[in-house]
Amino acid sequence: MVPDVLIAIVVGSIGGLIIGAVPGIGPAIAIAILLPATMFLDDLVSLVLLLGVYGSSMYGGAIPAILINTPGTPVNALTTYDGYAMTRRGEAARALSLAYASSFFGGCFSIIMALIALFAFGPYLRDLGALFGQRDILMAAVLGSVLLIAAHRQTMGIAAMLFGFGFLIAMIGRQTTRKIDRFTFDIEYLYPGFNLIVVIVGIFALSQALNLMVGKDDDPPEARLTGGLLSGFKELFERRLITVLSACYGTVMGIIPGVGEFVAQFFSYSTARAISKEPARFGHGSPEGLIASETSNNAVPAAAMIPLLALGVPGEALTAMMMVVFFDAGIKPGPDIFENNPDFLFSLFTALLIINALVLAALLFLTKYIVKMIYIPNRFLGAFIMILSFVGVYSIRNNLADCVFAIIFGYIGFILRRLDWPLVPIVLGLVLGSIILERLTAGAGQIKTAVDLINRPVSGTLFVVILMVIGFIIWTSIKNRRESYQ
Amino acid sequence: MNQAQVNNSDLLLFDEALPIGDMNSPRGFKSECIPDKKVKVDDLFKFRRGRGDLQISIATALIALFFFFSFWAHTGWGDRKLPDEMGTYIAYQLGLMDIEVRVVRFGRILKQPWVIPMLCLLVLIPTAVWNMQESFKVYQWRKRFMLPTSVQFELSKYVAAFEFVAYFILYTFFVPVLGYLLSTMFLGTYMTWRLGYRNWIWVFRGALSSFAIVIIFRTFLQIKTPGSIWIYDQLPTAFRTFMLTYF
Numbered sequence: 204m205v206p207d208v209l210i211a212i213v214v215g216s217i218g219g220l221i222i223g224a225v226p227g228i229g230p231a232i233a234i235a236i237l238l239p240a241t242m243f244l245d246d247l248v249s250l251v252l253l254l255g256v257y258g259s260s261m262y263g264g265a266i267p268a269i270l271i272n273t274p275g276t277p278v279n280a281l282t283t284y285d286g287y288a289m290t291r292r293g294e295a296a297r298a299l300s301l302a303y304a305s306s307f308f309g310g311c312f313s314i315i316m317a318l319i320a321l322f323a324f325g326p327y328l329r330d331l332g333a334l335f336g337q338r339d340i341l342m343a344a345v346l347g348s349v350l351l352i353a354a355h356r357q358t359m360g361i362a363a364m365l366f367g368f369g370f371l372i373a374m375i376g377r378q379t380t381r382k383i384d385r386f387t388f389d390i391e392y393l394y395p396g397f398n399l400i401v402v403i404v405g406i407f408a409l410s411q412a413l414n415l416m417v418g419k420d421d422d423p424p425e426a427r428l429t430g431g432l433l434s435g436f437k438e439l440f441e442r443r444l445i446t447v448l449s450a451c452y453g454t455v456m457g458i459i460p461g462v463g464e465f466v467a468q469f470f471s472y473s474t475a476r477a478i479s480k481e482p483a484r485f486g487h488g489s490p491e492g493l494i495a496s497e498t499s500n501n502a503v504p505a506a507a508m509i510p511l512l513a514l515g516v517p518g519e520a521l522t523a524m525m526m527v528v529f530f531d532a533g534i535k536p537g538p539d540i541f542e543n544n545p546d547f548l549f550s551l552f553t554a555l556l557i558i559n560a561l562v563l564a565a566l567l568f569l570t571k572y573i574v575k576m577i578y579i580p581n582r583f584l585g586a587f588i589m590i591l592s593f594v595g596v597y598s599i600r601n602n603l604a605d606c607v608f609a610i611i612f613g614y615i616g617f618i619l620r621r622l623d624w625p626l627v628p629i630v631l632g633l634v635l636g637s638i639i640l641e642r643l644t645a646g647a648g649q650i651k652t653a654v655d656l657i658n659r660p661v662s663g664t665l666f667v668v669i670l671m672v673i674g675f676i677i678w679t680s681i682k683n684r685r686e687s688y689q
Numbered sequence: 690m691n692q693a694q695v696n697n698s699d700l701l702l703f704d705e706a707l708p709i710g711d712m713n714s715p716r717g718f719k720s721e722c723i724p725d726k727k728v729k730v731d732d733l734f735k736f737r738r739g740r741g742d743l744q745i746s747i748a749t750a751l752i753a754l755f756f757f758f759s760f761w762a763h764t765g766w767g768d769r770k771l772p773d774e775m776g777t778y779i780a781y782q783l784g785l786m787d788i789e790v791r792v793v794r795f796g797r798i799l800k801q802p803w804v805i806p807m808l809c810l811l812v813l814i815p816t817a818v819w820n821m822q823e824s825f826k827v828y829q830w831r832k833r834f835m836l837p838t839s840v841q842f843e844l845s846k847y848v849a850a851f852e853f854v855a856y857f858i859l860y861t862f863f864v865p866v867l868g869y870l871l872s873t874m875f876l877g878t879y880m881t882w883r884l885g886y887r888n889w890i891w892v893f894r895g896a897l898s899s900f901a902i903v904i905i906f907r908t909f910l911q912i913k914t915p916g917s918i919w920i921y922d923q924l925p926t927a928f929r930t931f932m933l934t935y936f
Contacts, residue, residue, distance in 0.1 A: 240912055357736035360819050364749065367813030371756060374764075374809060378802045383765035385802060386756070409857075416884060417849045583891075586880035587898055589857055590873055593864075594906045598913040606861040610854050617850055621843065622742050640805055650796030653782045 211248040212554065215255015216561045217569075222256060223263025224573045227415050227581050229276045230260035232588060234524050235407040239400050239595040246532030251554050253528060257521055258310065258555055259562040261464075261501050265302040266570065267577045270295060273421060275577075278464040281472055281496040288488030298493060300435030303566050305446065305494045308439060309501035310559040312450035313457060317505055318552050321541075334661050335538040337646030340515060342657070342665035344638040347460040347516040349672050351631050354466060359676065362628045365619075369632020372397055373640065392604045401596055401605045402612050402633055403524060406626050408592045409613025414620050415585030433567070442491055445475045449495045453502025460510045463519050464500040471499035505555050512536050512548060516638065520627045523634045738827040741843035746817075746824035753817035757810055764803040771798065856880065865915040869907055870936040874899045908935045 222233040233256050241249030264275030269286030282302065289298035335343075348366060355362035375386045376396030387393040439446050449471040456467035475495035476485045485492045507522050515537035517523035529536055534544055541548070566573075596609045619626055650656060657666040760766065772778040772793050780786040782795060798804065831838050856876065864872045877899025881892055906912045921932045 240906060240910055243910055243912060360816050360823065361736075363812060364753075364816035364820050367753075367809050367816060368749075371806065371809045371813060374806050378765070383768070383802045384763065385765070385806060386759060386763050388759075388763070413850045413853055416853050417846050580886070582884040583881060583886060583895070586884060586895075587877065587902070589853065589880075590860075590877055590899065590902060591906075593857070593860065594869075594902070594912050594914070597861075597864075597915075601913055601915070603861050603865070603915070607858060610857045610861075613857075614850060614854055618745060618847065621846060622739060622745055623736060636805075636809075643799055643805070647796030647800040648794075650799060651792075651794050653795055654784070655795070 207245060207248045208251055208554075211244075211252040212255055212558055212561060215252040216259045216558050217565055218252075219256035219259030220263040220562060220565060220569070220573060221576050223260030223275045223279075224266045225263075225576050225579055225584065226267050226273045226275050226421070227411065227584050228588070229264075229411075230257050231520055231524075232408045232411050233260070234521060235400075235403045236588070236591045236595045238403070238524055238527060239598045241528065242531060242598070246528075246534075247550075250525075250528050250532060250551070251558075253525065254551070254555060255558050257525070258504055258558045261497075261504075262303065262306045262562050262566060263573065265306065265497060266299065266573060269298045269302060270574065271577060273577075278468065278500045279496075281468050282493060284486045285489050285492035285496070288486070289490075289493070292488055294488070297434055297438075297490075299570065300433060301438055301490055301493050302435070302497045303563060304435035304439045305449075305497035306501040307559055307563045308446055309450045309453050309498035310505065311556060312447075312498075313454040313502040313505040314552050314556050314559070316454050317509055318549070320509070321545075321548055321552070334659075335514075336649075336659065336662075337642045338649065338656055339659060339661040339665065340537065341639060341642040341646060342662040342669070343514045343516050344635050344642065346665050346669050346672070347510070347514075348631070348635050348639075349669050350460050351628060351635075353672055353676050354463065355625055355628070358625055359680075361624050365625065365628040366632040369629040369634075370636035370639075371632075372402065372629070373633045373636030392602075392608070397608070397633070398599055398605060399523075399527060399630075399633060399637075400599050401609045403520070403630055404592050404596050405609040405612025406616040406630055407520070408588055408595075409610055410616025410620055410626070412585040412588035412592065413613060413617040415581045415588070417617075418581060420580040420582055438490060439494065442494055445478065445491050446494055446498055448474055448478075449498035450502045453499035454506045456499070457503035457506025458509050460516055460519075463507070464503045467499040467503050468496050471495045505552065508551070512540055512551075513538065517631065517634055520630045523630060526634070738824055739843075740838065741840045743821075743824045743828045744840055746821040750817040750821045753810070753813045757814055760803070760806060760810060764806045765801065766803045769801060769803060865917060866919045868918040868920055868932065868936060869914040870900075870903050870932075871920070873903050877902070903936060 219230065219233070222228050222230065234253055237253060237256065241252055244252070260276055261278060264279035265282050265286065266275060268274040268279040268282040269290055272283050272287040272290075274280045274283055286298045286302060289295065352359055352362045352366060371386070373396070375393055377384050377387065377394045384394065452471040452474070453464075453467045456463065456470070472485075472492060472495045475491050476482045479485065479489070479491050481489065481491075504521075507519060508525070511517050511522045511526060513536075515526075515535070517526050526536060534540065534547055592609065592613075593606055596606050597603065599605055616626055616629075619629075657663045770793075777786060778792070781792060828838060856879075860872055860876045863875075866872075867875070874896055878892055878896045881895025886892070886895070907914060916933070918933065921929050924932060
């Protein structure tokens with residue numbers, strides 16, 4: 204078992220680096236494609252493989268962002284502003300070194316915080332688990348839904364609409380207790396409902412494949428990399444305040460469901476600029492700007508696992524995909540995990556720590572080889588993403604119809620990408636909708652009146668938080684509207 | 690806008706200089722015009738409705754309405770079980786009234802198959818209509834300022850994508866006929882050629898990449914592919930078994 208796990212860590216880490224470094228793929232697509240394939244591996248091996256991809260892709264994404272002004276993953280977009288500016292000044296190696304060191308610090312910081320939280324609060328969380336009933340998890344899922352919509356600051360209405368579509372897709376199928384078919388239109392394929400992986404592969408992987416194939420190939424400039432890659436750690440220590448603050452932002456934002464890397468980066472970057480002695484340099488090759496963006500975005504993945512593990516509520520698409528792996532491994536995320544699977548939790552975060560260390564070591568030696576991957580043409584890449592998606596989707600249920608529906612979802616996702624509409628709400632609508640439906644059905648016997656939904660300590664508190672978030676959304680909308688009129 | 694306001698509120702991410710110096714000079718010309726827009730950090734996260742947005746917004750609103758009209762026949766609404774006096778029941782639920790007779794548990798109502806779809810539609814339809822309205826406002830604004838509104842380019846991309854959708858569906862149907870190895874190699878090589886990489890090096894790379902995918906996923910990881918392959922059924926038994934197992 205141990206050699207398999209170690210191989211999975213190495214393959215996942217190096218694979219994630221390459222996936223992150225190649226613009227146009229990203230961890231979501233890679234995990235969507237690999238997810239069904241990993242069902243054939245041992246549970247821990249598949250989990251570690253996917254975690255490796257998840258944890259290391261953002262390291263790799265910084266490479267093209269800095270060298271050729273093209274983010275490898277969407278969350279590295281902010282890195283291009285300072286990273287590429289440094290490259291233009293002839294400081295590419297320094298920028299990469301800073302990015303690696305910042306990512307390493309951010310990743311390790313959030314993992315260590317999570318481990319400390321588990322050690323310190325583990326016993327209390329086990330007791331807290333007893334307070335979580337069906338209605339409490341239901342409220343947590345509703346809160347996750349509201350936060351997801353609120354996190355799409357500029358596209359809240361569209362996010363809510365797409366979330367509604369995702370939720371409705373989760374309803375399609377035969378309700379087993381009363382044998383009523385919801386929106387199946389007598390199509391036999393729809394009786395068991397849509398498989399989550401079919402939708403994920405379609406919406407993320409196939410949509411991107413189509414997007415790349417109808418687009419043009421980028422013509423990236425030649426990247427020249429000279430100099431050492433170790434100076435970043437010294438500079439990181441010299442700017443430790445910004446580094447630690449950025450890591451804190453990433454960790455806190457990662458814990459809040461629905462928020463994610465973009466918001467973490469935004470706050471981190473803005474704060475770093477506010478406290479910097481040279482704010483004018485931000486956007487023009489400021490090392491502090493680079494530190495702020497890379498530290499915060501790499502602190503999110505480990506922290507994002509916490510709401511998933513603690514409440515069983517995924518806060519973003521990647522953790523939603525991870526949830527499928529957990530279920531397949533017989534591990535049920537939720538408050539009971541602290542009592543039933545404490546060793547699993549420590550193994551998970553320890554594996555993440557090893558992945559971060561391994562990735563850093565690999566980058567110090569392999570950067571010049573990984574740089575070559577940047578030049579794979581987009582359209583060629585799109586074709587092979589499409590080919591890879593088939594095997595992933597077919598292997599779920601040995602059903603060719605899954606492949607056909609995957610490409611249909613892929614086409615829908617392609618249109619959404621062209622319009623710059625968010626994709627994540629559809630997937631999370633499907634996931635959270637299933638959770639809400641399951642918990643509501645399971646807890647219905649205890650609900651005599653509407654007040655019973657919120658009269659428990661946890662569900663009541665979560666309900667108050669939901670109302671506060673909705674109130675905040677309404678208040679900011681009114682405020683923005685007034686400002687736009689002025 | 691003065692220098693202090695610019696420094697505090699705008700993060701300038703490009704090198705162009707603002708003509709700010711003149712604005713505060715006592716003798717200088719004070720322009721009422723807003724300076725050229727510079728990229729701000731907020732702009733990185735800004736959403737702008739592009740061409741095609743209105744048409745797709747209309748389509749999503751129509752899909753939402755389709756689900757609305759399907760709701761009544763496809764969710765068990767016809768078999769719904771609700772209290773006879775809904776007004777009294779709602780008042781009881783809100784704590785405004787007390788009822789002495791036996792009351793239907795709220796959970797039993799929530800469990801009915803039409804409830805959650807109805808809640809979905811209560812979110813979906815207003816947001817779809819709102820989105821369509823916002824998109825229409827942007828469209829009108831673009832028309833008013835004579836900005837391009839034609840969707841021809843977008844439509845051409847949607848149609849272009851259909852071709853690749855068709856390839857994928859054809860591939861899906863050919864795998865049970867030709868097997869995973871042949872189908873994948875054919876698709877990978879053809880797609881490389883079709884996408885414009887027509888010299889032999891690229892075609893070879895396409896073929897090699899397809900072969901690598903088959904080896905990694907089918908041969909090593911033993912990912913499931915269709916079990917009955919027409920072309921393998923024509924082979925001698927031993928060879929057929931080998932091909933079915935590893936390719």
